[in-house]
Amino acid sequence: MTDLIAIFSQRGDLAHLALFLWASSSSVLAAYALRELAAASRRFDDFVHALSRFNDHLRSKP
Numbered sequence: 001m002t003d004l005i006a007i008f009s010q011r012g013d014l015a016h017l018a019l020f021l022w023a024s025s026s027s028v029l030a031a032y033a034l035r036e037l038a039a040a041s042r043r044f045d046d047f048v049h050a051l052s053r054f055n056d057h058l059r060s061k062p
Helices: 002-011 015-062
Strands: none
Touching: 002 015
16 A cells, blocks of 8 residues: 555655545445445344234234
8 A cells, every 4th residue: 555655646646546545435434334224224124023023912812
Protein backbone atom coordinates (compact mmCIF):
# COMPACT_ATOMS: atom_id res chain seq x y z
CA MET A 1 0.00 0.00 0.00
CA THR A 2 2.84 2.40 0.76
CA ASP A 3 4.30 1.71 -2.69
CA LEU A 4 1.00 2.64 -4.24
CA ILE A 5 0.86 5.88 -2.26
CA ALA A 6 4.46 6.68 -3.25
CA ILE A 7 3.68 6.16 -6.95
CA PHE A 8 0.64 8.41 -6.78
CA SER A 9 2.42 11.13 -4.81
CA GLN A 10 5.41 11.16 -7.22
CA ARG A 11 3.13 11.57 -10.21
CA GLY A 12 1.02 14.25 -8.52
CA ASP A 13 -2.19 12.25 -8.62
CA LEU A 14 -3.12 12.83 -4.99
CA ALA A 15 -6.67 13.79 -5.94
CA HIS A 16 -7.11 10.44 -7.65
CA LEU A 17 -5.71 8.65 -4.64
CA ALA A 18 -8.07 10.52 -2.33
CA LEU A 19 -11.01 9.71 -4.59
CA PHE A 20 -10.01 6.05 -4.70
CA LEU A 21 -9.73 5.85 -0.91
CA TRP A 22 -13.07 7.61 -0.47
CA ALA A 23 -14.80 5.30 -2.96
CA SER A 24 -13.25 2.20 -1.39
CA SER A 25 -14.27 3.16 2.12
CA SER A 26 -17.78 4.08 0.94
CA SER A 27 -18.17 0.73 -0.78
CA VAL A 28 -17.03 -1.15 2.32
CA LEU A 29 -19.43 0.83 4.52
CA ALA A 30 -22.31 0.22 2.11
CA ALA A 31 -21.61 -3.51 2.05
CA TYR A 32 -21.47 -3.59 5.85
CA ALA A 33 -24.75 -1.65 6.10
CA LEU A 34 -26.48 -4.03 3.68
CA ARG A 35 -25.20 -7.04 5.59
CA GLU A 36 -26.51 -5.61 8.87
CA LEU A 37 -29.84 -4.74 7.24
CA ALA A 38 -30.20 -8.31 5.99
CA ALA A 39 -29.41 -9.65 9.46
CA ALA A 40 -31.99 -7.32 11.03
CA SER A 41 -34.57 -8.48 8.50
CA ARG A 42 -33.86 -12.12 9.35
CA ARG A 43 -34.18 -11.41 13.09
CA PHE A 44 -37.50 -9.62 12.51
CA ASP A 45 -38.75 -12.51 10.38
CA ASP A 46 -37.79 -14.94 13.15
CA PHE A 47 -39.65 -12.80 15.69
CA VAL A 48 -42.81 -12.66 13.57
CA HIS A 49 -42.62 -16.43 13.00
CA ALA A 50 -42.27 -17.07 16.74
CA LEU A 51 -45.15 -14.72 17.49
CA SER A 52 -47.31 -16.54 14.95
CA ARG A 53 -46.46 -19.91 16.53
CA PHE A 54 -47.29 -18.49 19.97
CA ASN A 55 -50.66 -17.20 18.74
CA ASP A 56 -51.43 -20.55 17.07
CA HIS A 57 -50.54 -22.32 20.31
CA LEU A 58 -52.90 -20.09 22.32
CA ARG A 59 -55.74 -20.59 19.83
CA SER A 60 -55.41 -24.38 19.94
CA LYS A 61 -55.87 -24.57 23.73
CA PRO A 62 -59.44 -25.14 24.94
